[in-house]
Amino acid sequence: MKAVLVMRDCILAPKGEMSGEAAAGLRALAQTELFTVVLGTAAEMPAAGAAPASRTVAAVEAAGGRVDAVVWCQHPAGSDCGCWANRPGLILEAAARFDLQRNDCYLIAAAPADVEMAMAAGVRPILVLGGRTIGELLGDSGGRKDFPIARTLAQAVEYIVAEERIAAQIGKPRQNLPPAPVEEASRAPVGSPAVLPVSPAAVAASRRLRMRPRDVGRWLAFLVVGGVWLSLGIAYLLTHLYREQPFPQAAWYITLQFIPRVERGILFILTGVAVVVLASWNFLHAFGNGQVAKKR
Numbered sequence: 001m002k003a004v005l006v007m008r009d010c011i012l013a014p015k016g017e018m019s020g021e022a023a024a025g026l027r028a029l030a031q032t033e034l035f036t037v038v039l040g041t042a043a044e045m046p047a048a049g050a051a052p053a054s055r056t057v058a059a060v061e062a063a064g065g066r067v068d069a070v071v072w073c074q075h076p077a078g079s080d081c082g083c084w085a086n087r088p089g090l091i092l093e094a095a096a097r098f099d100l101q102r103n104d105c106y107l108i109a110a111a112p113a114d115v116e117m118a119m120a121a122g123v124r125p126i127l128v129l130g131g132r133t134i135g136e137l138l139g140d141s142g143g144r145k146d147f148p149i150a151r152t153l154a155q156a157v158e159y160i161v162a163e164e165r166i167a168a169q170i171g172k173p174r175q176n177l178p179p180a181p182v183e184e185a186s187r188a189p190v191g192s193p194a195v196l197p198v199s200p201a202a203v204a205a206s207r208r209l210r211m212r213p214r215d216v217g218r219w220l221a222f223l224v225v226g227g228v229w230l231s232l233g234i235a236y237l238l239t240h241l242y243r244e245q246p247f248p249q250a251a252w253y254i255t256l257q258f259i260p261r262v263e264r265g266i267l268f269i270l271t272g273v274a275v276v277v278l279a280s281w282n283f284l285h286a287f288g289n290g291q292v293a294k295k296r
Contacts, residue, residue, distance in 0.1 A: 002104045003035035004160060005091060005118075008056060008072075009110035010128045010153050011038065018063055025153035026065025032161060035098065035201070036065075039090045039107075040072035053196045068199040069098060069206075083193050085113055088121040093193045095121070098205045108156045112137060115147060126156045220280060227276065 006029075011022055029036060038056055053070040060067045071094045073083035082089040095102050107118040107125045118125035126148045129137065134149060150156035197203040241247075256264050 001035055001099050001101060002164075003037055003068075003094070003098070003100045003106075004029060004032075004157075005037045005039055005094065005105060005107045005123065006153075007108060007110040007114050008038055008040040010108050010130065010156075012056065012059060016059070018059060019152075021152035021154045023063035023065070025155075025157040026060055026063050028154065028157045028161065030064065030066035032164070034160070034164070035100065036068050037094050037098070037100075038067055038070045039094070040070065053194075057196075057198055066199070068197075069094065069202040070196040070198065071097075071193050074194045085116045086120045088117040088123075090193050091117060091121040091123055093195060097195055097197075098202060106160050108153060126150055126159060128153055128156050223280075224276065227272070231272075 011026065012018055038053075038060070040053070040056065053072060056070060057067045071090050073081060073090060075081035075083065081087075084090070091102070091105075091107065094100060095105075102122045105123045107114060107123045109115045109118060109125050109127045110130065112127075115125040115127055124147070127137065127150070129149065129151050130153075138145065148156075148159050150159060195206065197206045252258070256267070259267070
């Protein structure tokens, strides 16, 4: 699923007001089908609860915009968290929760650190000046500068809309950087960012099952052991009934008594393995091998 990730600083000023350009950009973004996620910091949305995130959503909706989810860092300033810069936990958490295809996503950034976070996650950054100059933001830093720069949020959205239109007509205009592996990039001494699903699509996506490969292996192991134990219990009961209670003639055919015991056991084992493999394949196919189902 494609998404536009927007830093809260691009939407609201430090005092909480929204500029006309930002409101116009939010309205234009709401006209697209792109999943919209607002990213914030602990200073903007403290860990006391989701009320600051809800207020941000209310401000966006009051301006005519749309927010599908809010993801924010809930760790104190200076903590060794994995939310920012070269450990882009904010983006990785949003991607994992809502099945975002990071190579097809954009980050509307407010600072060079946001751009670094986007690059680390394999997301396309667009830096918004917001009344500042390029020199004030980037200075003489030797970092990457091969990304778009917009004066306002509205201009950044115009760029995204134009890029999506070009991609729909002739394909992706340029090759993105390969994203960092999710599990390695998100590893950090401090916990994960907080997530507030807002739209029905985001709520449904966040409730879908997600499993990593080791979780699948553990699930299969329990399934096999449980199946063997269940089979042994049924076999003991059937043996007891077979010895104590006469069965009708049809049972002789149903239990394949006309086949020798060894061949009969091998046949049942092979059939059971085939059924388990088929059930596991359908399970993994239904849940996209641990990812949220793709947006229609």
